[in-house]
Amino acid sequence: MSHRTESPVGAPAPTGTTPAPPPRRGPGFWTIRRRDQLAGYLFVAPQLAGTIVFVLVPLALVFWYSLHEWNVLSGTFTFTGTDNYRALAEDPKLPGVLRATAFFSIGLVVTNLALALLLAVLLNQKLRGTVLFRTLFFSPVVVSLVAWTIVWGVLLQDNGGINGLLRTAGVHGPNWLRGDVTAMASVIAVQLVKNVGLNMVLFLAALQGVPHDLYEAARLDGAGRWRQFRSVTLPMISPTVLLTSIITVVGSLQVFAQIAVLTQGGPGTSTTVLLYYLYQQAFPFHHFGYGATISVLLFAIVLVLTVVQWQLRRKWVFHEQS
Amino acid sequence: MRQSRVLRFAAVATAGLLGLTACGGGGDKEDSGPVSLRMTVWSSAAPHLALFKSIADEYKKTHKNVTDITFDPIPFDSYTTTLTTQIAGGKAPDLAWILEGSAPDFVSSGALVPLDDTIAKTSGYDAADITPAATKLWKDGGKLYAYPFSTSPFGVFVNTDLLKKAGQPAPADLIKSGKWTWDQAFAEGSQVNAKTGKAGIVIRDFDYKLWENLSTIWTGWGAQAWSADGKTCGFDKPEMVDAMTRLNKAIFTEKALPGPGTGADFFAGESAMTVAQISRAALLKDAKFGWDLVPLPAGPKGSYSVIGQAGLGVFKQSKHSAAAADFLAYFTNPENSAKLAQFFPPARKSQLNVDTLAKSNPLLKPAQLQSVVIDGIPQGVVKPAHSGSAELSQSVRSALDPLWKPGADVKAVLTSVCSAIAPQLSK
Numbered sequence: 237m238s239h240r241t242e243s244p245v246g247a248p249a250p251t252g253t254t255p256a257p258p259p260r261r262g263p264g265f266w267t268i269r270r271r272d273q274l275a276g277y278l279f280v281a282p283q284l285a286g287t288i289v290f291v292l293v294p295l296a297l298v299f300w301y302s303l304h305e306w307n308v309l310s311g312t313f314t315f316t317g318t319d320n321y322r323a324l325a326e327d328p329k330l331p332g333v334l335r336a337t338a339f340f341s342i343g344l345v346v347t348n349l350a351l352a353l354l355l356a357v358l359l360n361q362k363l364r365g366t367v368l369f370r371t372l373f374f375s376p377v378v379v380s381l382v383a384w385t386i387v388w389g390v391l392l393q394d395n396g397g398i399n400g401l402l403r404t405a406g407v408h409g410p411n412w413l414r415g416d417v418t419a420m421a422s423v424i425a426v427q428l429v430k431n432v433g434l435n436m437v438l439f440l441a442a443l444q445g446v447p448h449d450l451y452e453a454a455r456l457d458g459a460g461r462w463r464q465f466r467s468v469t470l471p472m473i474s475p476t477v478l479l480t481s482i483i484t485v486v487g488s489l490q491v492f493a494q495i496a497v498l499t500q501g502g503p504g505t506s507t508t509v510l511l512y513y514l515y516q517q518a519f520p521f522h523h524f525g526y527g528a529t530i531s532v533l534l535f536a537i538v539l540v541l542t543v544v545q546w547q548l549r550r551k552w553v554f555h556e557q558s
Numbered sequence: 559m560r561q562s563r564v565l566r567f568a569a570v571a572t573a574g575l576l577g578l579t580a581c582g583g584g585g586d587k588e589d590s591g592p593v594s595l596r597m598t599v600w601s602s603a604a605p606h607l608a609l610f611k612s613i614a615d616e617y618k619k620t621h622k623n624v625t626d627i628t629f630d631p632i633p634f635d636s637y638t639t640t641l642t643t644q645i646a647g648g649k650a651p652d653l654a655w656i657l658e659g660s661a662p663d664f665v666s667s668g669a670l671v672p673l674d675d676t677i678a679k680t681s682g683y684d685a686a687d688i689t690p691a692a693t694k695l696w697k698d699g700g701k702l703y704a705y706p707f708s709t710s711p712f713g714v715f716v717n718t719d720l721l722k723k724a725g726q727p728a729p730a731d732l733i734k735s736g737k738w739t740w741d742q743a744f745a746e747g748s749q750v751n752a753k754t755g756k757a758g759i760v761i762r763d764f765d766y767k768l769w770e771n772l773s774t775i776w777t778g779w780g781a782q783a784w785s786a787d788g789k790t791c792g793f794d795k796p797e798m799v800d801a802m803t804r805l806n807k808a809i810f811t812e813k814a815l816p817g818p819g820t821g822a823d824f825f826a827g828e829s830a831m832t833v834a835q836i837s838r839a840a841l842l843k844d845a846k847f848g849w850d851l852v853p854l855p856a857g858p859k860g861s862y863s864v865i866g867q868a869g870l871g872v873f874k875q876s877k878h879s880a881a882a883a884d885f886l887a888y889f890t891n892p893e894n895s896a897k898l899a900q901f902f903p904p905a906r907k908s909q910l911n912v913d914t915l916a917k918s919n920p921l922l923k924p925a926q927l928q929s930v931v932i933d934g935i936p937q938g939v940v941k942p943a944h945s946g947s948a949e950l951s952q953s954v955r956s957a958l959d960p961l962w963k964p965g966a967d968v969k970a971v972l973t974s975v976c977s978a979i980a981p982q983l984s985k
Binding site for chain 2: 501504521524
């Protein structure tokens with residue numbers, strides 16, 4: 237970055253054809269730089285105000301609430317220091333909740349990214365019907381999440397559509413939402429089909445941005461299709477892989493409606509993920525202070541995962557390598 | 559930049575939680591100027607709301623300072639959660655229906671206004687007419703914090719056409735011969751399922767989640783979820799093990815009840831019997847099949863009755879709590895209680911007779927009202943209630959889940975229920 241030399245306000249314009257502006261007394265307070273700065277601040281002000289009111293203040297309040305025992309019914313709000321954090325560390329349900337969260341997140345992120353990339357590669361071919369399939373895979377993204385989940389809830393019943401379909405093929409399907417493993421798999425699958433289209437479109441855009449001459453050069457060097465994918469495609473789309481992986485990881489930690497509609501955290505506590513546990517504690521159980529403590533934990537987890545991904549980008553994102 | 563966006567994204571969950579709760583505030587108890595009251599209810603049935611409105615309109619005629627009374631229906635599934643969220647946000651209603659399950663929480667919290675003084679000074683209220691058994695759950699330290707406006711016994715609705723089709727005897731005849739037992743009911747349910755493909759017996763609203771509704775069965779075995787003082791777990795007691803073993807067999811071996819994840823609606827003609835409260839009779843207005851209402855079958859410990867209750871309370875947080883309590887006394891006075899009786903069985907002894915109930919329940923026969931409602935209320939066991947009800951209910955539901963499969967180790971599962979809820983019971 238080189239520094240511009242500022243000319244004082246009111247200095248004659250460099251071109252001779254433009255008439256000179258009326259002379260002013262000295263540079264004054266409103267220099268061009270200051271006016272530019274003011275304009276800049278005014279442009280970001282609405283966004284900044286929104287961020288302060290809806291993000292930063294609530295974030296600070298969550299920390300504050302997490303230090304209190306807040307009984308909504310009796311209207312008591314008592315400072316308890318780190319009691320909630322100690323209770324969280326000793327919460328016998330927490331390991332199970334974290335395990336369920338990890339299963340869900342890993343299951344969703346791996347399948348979502350793999351399937352989205354596979355679909356994008358397939359649909360990037362110059363074949364008939366790709367537009368139709370592209371629309372088909374993307375359309376669930378724009379469907380209302382709750383409506384989508386309710387329909388799947390009906391389909392996944394023991395006597396629902398999925399098992400009906402399996403019966404016609406002579407297969408006796410499981411009671412999807414009642415088994416520990418099948419319930420988790422169902423929730424992941426419902427979320428996967430809902431959102432895979434978004435990542436697919438992002439990958440597709442990235443794939444179309446890979447210059448063709450790189451493939452030509454690779455072919456001349458004797459690279460097969462797999463080698464071309466591994467050594468040309470993947471490095472070139474790695475910034476998009478980083479973006480989609482961060483979005484998907486963060487999104488997976490925010491799953492709520494699917495759990496609330498499909499399983500309510502069951503059977504047992506097999507699908508009680510962290511955000512659903514937070515909701516249970518804060519709202520149905522009336523432990524608002526403890527709920528705030530869990531949201532601080534969720535915040536910390538998201539922060540750590542994002543920072544780790546961001547730091548690792550230097551190792552595997554093509555444009556970030558020195 | 560991207561990182562800050564992600565951080566912002568992460569904070570949305572917490573912001574959402576706080577957006578609902580950040581704006582707290584107290585209430586001014588002085589009633590100056592026009593009063594507007596809001597009552598939350600979990601029924602959105604048009605006949606219910608029309609009746610409430612007509613009572614409110616009458617009240618407004620004699621209380622000119624009350625300009626508006628609104629009835630705000632909240633879906634049943636999320637009723638208590640929504641209500642407490644409104645309280646947390648400083649937007650508590652003036653009056654609210656309260657579910658029996660959360661009665662101990664509300665009654666002991668100090669969130670409600672005691673009603674005794676208002677009731678005492680309301681002329682013609684006749685508080686002595688209210689059965690003590692009905693108000694027990696709603697009292698704390700001798701004071702009444704909510705009025706039990708609905709004390710509704712559970713009965714069995716029977717699709718007589720479906721039973722006939724499966725060649726099964728009608729429960730009404732079995733009652734006469736003293737053979738109306740759970741074993742018989744399960745056998746009939748099993749036969750209906752085998753011969754017609756329809757469901758046998760549906761425990762309404764249970765759906766393998768709201769386990770409290772199973773008290774309509776286990777009470778027949780003499781079992782209870784916890785002791786009367788709420789301190790000792792009852793799930794691992796022999797009575798409960800026997801009841802649940804029998805239920806597991808009925809579901810998975812005899813197929814007398816639809817299994818988990820299988821929906822069947824009695825009122826749409828999809829099952830032969832359903833265990834439900836009498837207020838559900840309204841759903842049979844346009845029924846295309848013959849039906850009957852009979853008391854719960856007898857269990858090994860003989861005949862019994864289970865009642866579900868709903869209370870009506872006034873919040874301290876209300877700006878007009880005095881006016882709200884006054885309206886509550888009017889809403890539940892003898893005259894209006896008789897009107898409400900068509901949907902909500904009253905807790906007033908004088909109104910628990912076939913004549914009063916028959917007038918407002920045209921769908922039910924006098925014999926049905928006598929056997930299920932009038933005989934049921936005095937001896938009824940109230941569905942399980944405990945402080946910290948939502949958390950306790952969730953713990954039991956999670957721990958009971960392994961029971962809902964064929965050949966479950968009933969004793970082990972029920973023991974695990976007790977271990978799961980022991981810390982909460984001891985609080």
